[in-house]
Amino acid sequence: MSRPIEVPLAPECSACIVSSLKTMIPLLTAEPNEQFEMFRLAYKRISEGYDKGLTPVVLSISLYQELYTRAGVEDPYKQIKYESTKAALKTLPLIEERLRGLEGKEALDASLAAAITGNVIDFNTAAHSPDLDRLVETFDEIRGEGFHIDDTEALWSSLTSRTGDLMYLADNAGEVLFDIPLVRLIRSLGWRVIYVVKGKPMINDATREDTTGTELETLADIIDTGGWAHGVPMEWVSREFLDAVRSADIVISKGQANIETFPAIQQQTGVETYYVTRAKCPHISAAIGTEAGTNVVMRRTGHVVPK
Amino acid sequence: MSRPIEVPLAPECSACIVSSLKTMIPLLTAEPNEQFEMFRLAYKRISEGYDKGLTPVVLSISLYQELYTRAGVEDPYKQIKYESTKAALKTLPLIEERLRGLEGKEALDASLAAAITGNVIDFNTAAHSPDLDRLVETFDEIRGEGFHIDDTEALWSSLTSRTGDLMYLADNAGEVLFDIPLVRLIRSLGWRVIYVVKGKPMINDATREDTTGTELETLADIIDTGGWAHGVPMEWVSREFLDAVRSADIVISKGQANIETFPAIQQQTGVETYYVTRAKCPHISAAIGTEAGTNVVMRRTGHVVPK
Numbered sequence: 023m024s025r026p027i028e029v030p031l032a033p034e035c036s037a038c039i040v041s042s043l044k045t046m047i048p049l050l051t052a053e054p055n056e057q058f059e060m061f062r063l064a065y066k067r068i069s070e071g072y073d074k075g076l077t078p079v080v081l082s083i084s085l086y087q088e089l090y091t092r093a094g095v096e097d098p099y100k101q102i103k104y105e106s107t108k109a110a111l112k113t114l115p116l117i118e119e120r121l122r123g124l125e126g127k128e129a130l131d132a133s134l135a136a137a138i139t140g141n142v143i144d145f146n147t148a149a150h151s152p153d154l155d156r157l158v159e160t161f162d163e164i165r166g167e168g169f170h171i172d173d174t175e176a177l178w179s180s181l182t183s184r185t186g187d188l189m190y191l192a193d194n195a196g197e198v199l200f201d202i203p204l205v206r207l208i209r210s211l212g213w214r215v216i217y218v219v220k221g222k223p224m225i226n227d228a229t230r231e232d233t234t235g236t237e238l239e240t241l242a243d244i245i246d247t248g249g250w251a252h253g254v255p256m257e258w259v260s261r262e263f264l265d266a267v268r269s270a271d272i273v274i275s276k277g278q279a280n281i282e283t284f285p286a287i288q289q290q291t292g293v294e295t296y297y298v299t300r301a302k303c304p305h306i307s308a309a310i311g312t313e314a315g316t317n318v319v320m321r322r323t324g325h326v327v328p329k
Numbered sequence: 330m331s332r333p334i335e336v337p338l339a340p341e342c343s344a345c346i347v348s349s350l351k352t353m354i355p356l357l358t359a360e361p362n363e364q365f366e367m368f369r370l371a372y373k374r375i376s377e378g379y380d381k382g383l384t385p386v387v388l389s390i391s392l393y394q395e396l397y398t399r400a401g402v403e404d405p406y407k408q409i410k411y412e413s414t415k416a417a418l419k420t421l422p423l424i425e426e427r428l429r430g431l432e433g434k435e436a437l438d439a440s441l442a443a444a445i446t447g448n449v450i451d452f453n454t455a456a457h458s459p460d461l462d463r464l465v466e467t468f469d470e471i472r473g474e475g476f477h478i479d480d481t482e483a484l485w486s487s488l489t490s491r492t493g494d495l496m497y498l499a500d501n502a503g504e505v506l507f508d509i510p511l512v513r514l515i516r517s518l519g520w521r522v523i524y525v526v527k528g529k530p531m532i533n534d535a536t537r538e539d540t541t542g543t544e545l546e547t548l549a550d551i552i553d554t555g556g557w558a559h560g561v562p563m564e565w566v567s568r569e570f571l572d573a574v575r576s577a578d579i580v581i582s583k584g585q586a587n588i589e590t591f592p593a594i595q596q597q598t599g600v601e602t603y604y605v606t607r608a609k610c611p612h613i614s615a616a617i618g619t620e621a622g623t624n625v626v627m628r629r630t631g632h633v634v635p636k
Contacts, residue, residue: 033364036372037351044344057340058379065343065372072365 027285027297027322029309035078036068038303039085046225049098050089060089078305079282083251083258086224097223099195103232106196110140111236113157114199120161121203127178133204134174134298135164138317140200141193141277141300170301170316177296177319185212186271189293190242191254191284192219193277195232201276205241216266217242221259222250227279253279256286267291274298278306285322292325334592334604334629336616342385343375345610346392353532356405357396367396385612386589390558390565393531404530406502410539413503417447418543420464421506427468428510434485440511441481441605442471445624447507448500448584448607477608477623484603484626492519493578496600497549498561498591499526500584502539508583512548523573524549528566529557534586560586563593574598581605585613592629599632 040061047060064085071081090098097103117136124132139161181188188208192198198219205215217238220227233244248260267273267287273295275284281297288295297320301307307314347368354367371392378388397405404410424443431439446468488495495515499505505526512522524545527534540551555567574580574594580602582591588604595602604627608614614621 033354033361033368034351036368037347040344040347044341047340054340061340061343062376062379065376069369069372072369 026289027281027309029077029079029282029306031072031076031078031081032305035081035305036072039068039078039082040064042082042225043089046086046089046098049102050093050095056093060092063088063092077282079251079253079279080255080257083224083253083255087250099223099226103195103223103226103228106194106226107199107232107236110196110199114202116158117161117200118203120158127174129207130178130181130204131169131174132165133207134169134319135161135317136203137201137276137298138164138300140197141298143197164300164317167317169319170312171310171318171320173296173321174319176321180272180294181208181211181213184271186214187216187269188213189216189218189267189270189273191273191275191280192217192228192233193280194226195228196226197277198228198233198238199236202237202241204274205238209241213272215242216270217244218254218263218266219244219246220251221246221248221263224250224252227252251283253283254287255283259287267293272296278302281306281310288322289325292323295322296320297322333596334588334616336384336386336589336613338379338383338385338388339612342388342612343379346375346385346389347371349389349532350396353393353396353405356409357400357402363400367399370395370399384589386558386560386586387562387564390531390560390562394557406530406533410502410533410535413501413533414506414539414543417503417506421509423465424468424507425510427465434481436514437485437488437511438476438481439472440514441476441626442468442624443510444508444583444605445471445607447504448605450504471607471624474624476626477619478617478625478627480603480628481626483628487579487601488515488518488520491578493521494523494576495520496523496525496574496577496580498580498582498584498587499524499535499540500587501533502535503533504584505535505540505545506543509544509548511581512545516548520579522549523577524551525561525570525573526551526553527558528553528555531557531559534559558590560590561594562590566594574600579603585609588613588617595629596632599630602629603627604629 043061043064047057051057067085117139121132142160143157190205192201208215219233220229223229230244230246233239245266247254247263249258251258268291270293273293275295275297277299281299297318299318301312301314301316301318304314310318310320312318350368350371354364358364374392424446428439449467450464497512499508515522526540527536530536537551537553540546552573554561554570556565558565575598577600580600582588582602582604584606588606604625606625608619608621608623608625611621617625617627619625
């Protein structure tokens with residue numbers, strides 16, 4: 023059994039949540055008084071969240087749900103997500119050129135690096151025309167840096183010694199396109215891929231719409247978490263999603279919100295899981311035993327018996 | 330009479346203030362419960378500040394003063410300021426090489442670009458070993474971009490057609506070193522320079538200590554605002570400082586906090602003032618009629634008769 027992953031609420035988490043509101047609130051309303059009220063509500067809810075000791079992901083999801091509902095806006099990041107996808111579609115071929123001709127474990131490592139490249143590039147902010155050359159540079163940097171937590175040998179061994187159902191937990195819109203080389207490779211090894219997006223739009227997390235018309239539809243069965251949340255917090259995902267986890271043989275969990283939330287499910291099901299991410303937040307990095315700024319492919323298996 | 334400059338409180342200002350607390354609060358206390366309490370206090374004070382319609386700079390100063398007092402820490406940024414100064418001392422000669430041989434108005438423009446380079450580089454955060462080449466690049470970029478608001482002709486004309494007392498309102502520790510070429514040039518034109526630092530440590534704003542042992546001491550008379558605040562908010566500066574403004578013939582006001590606060594004093598005294606800054610915040614940029622990311626040398630003169 024591996025050490026469980028738990029990301030605690032740290033005081034600075036509130037600063038990151040507030041920082042995200044700088045993008046979100048203007049997308050919810052253009053009216054300054056209503057913007058003030060939304061920030062005020064946020065401060066109240068964060069203070070209350072501190073009292074209750076909520077985890078950062080649960081605190082932020084509750085708050086975002088309340089703000090979305092108050093504004094009556096279903097998908098405030100719609101335009102940002104659309105632009106992200108457009109930019110990713112344009113830049114993916116440059117990464118794929120780099121992957122051409124690679125085989126075996128080397129192809130796996132490079133595809134993982136591509137997936138992490140998607141995780142690094144922040145299409146979330148105003149970067150509507152990201153620097154294409156820079157993106158390829160990022161990919162090369164990740165290839166050069168390697169994985170600071172590196173369970174790629176175990177992943178390669180699992181992928182090549184058997185077959186079955188592999189569940190892939192997606193992260194953001196746009197970023198999902200960079201998962202294609204990895205999903206393609208896994209498919210070519212004989213696996214069925216279940217690619218999981220979010221049930222309802224929450225920040226810039228990918229929903230079904232963000233995979234529509236992409237190669238992901240031909241490579242994988244696309245399902246959703248049933249949840250109105252980033253990540254897969256147990257409180258908000260559907261029974262159908264949990265059943266799908268139970269019948270999966272391997273899970274690849276992409277990005278930070280999934281690292282904050284999937285371990286609770288992983289520990290109950292015991293499913294062999296690989297967390298693939300760029301560690302960005304120092305608290306999440308500490309929780310998984312690495313430093314911020316590193317690339318992670320981390321294996322977790324086994325049940326945790328509830329206390 | 331020129332249009333008065335007023336920076337309103339916008340909803341997103343709170344997000345910037347909270348973001349600064351991410352650096353500040355860990356410098357005030359290492360104790361997590363106390364950090365939670367400080368964030369909670371901040372949310373309370375920001376909400377109250379919204380009700381009172383405080384300006385962003387007054388809201389942040391009151392809050393920072395309360396947090397400093399609560400923690401009983403006089404200068405939480407001491408180490409950061411020390412590192413900033415050390416780094417600036419090392420990198421200044423590279424900029425000065427670029428300035429060598431320049432004369433007349435060209436020397437003024439290049440010295441203003443050097444001063445703005447100081448304003449661009451953020452020694453405030455963890456960048457303790459800033460990339461020296463990058464710093465020179467920044468200087469070259471600013472030289473290439475030029476000034477989006479450009480009253481340098483008026484400044485050059487004023488500096489060369491007469492002499493007198495020039496007051497220079499400094500900004501951050503470290504950054505002050507990049508003011509040296511400009512102060513040196515102004516001195517060489519026959520002006521006496523009064524260089525103004527802050528009365529008490531507030532965030533990473535320069536105090537007397539941050540100019541000690543530098544060439545600024547030989548070039549200028551160094552005085553302070555008498556205030557415990559960034560910028561020069563009327564509520565917090567000393568009578569002595571205001572008297573010094575009244576007897577100044579020209580003021581150079583450096584950085585954003587001074588642009589937020591000096592106009593109130595400038596309008597009362599009518600002193601010919603040049604605001605030199607990189608416009609970073611969109612609201613401050615809008616208030617002075619430019620866009621974020623531009624370089625500004627903006628002249629203001631004349632009294633505003635109180636309503």
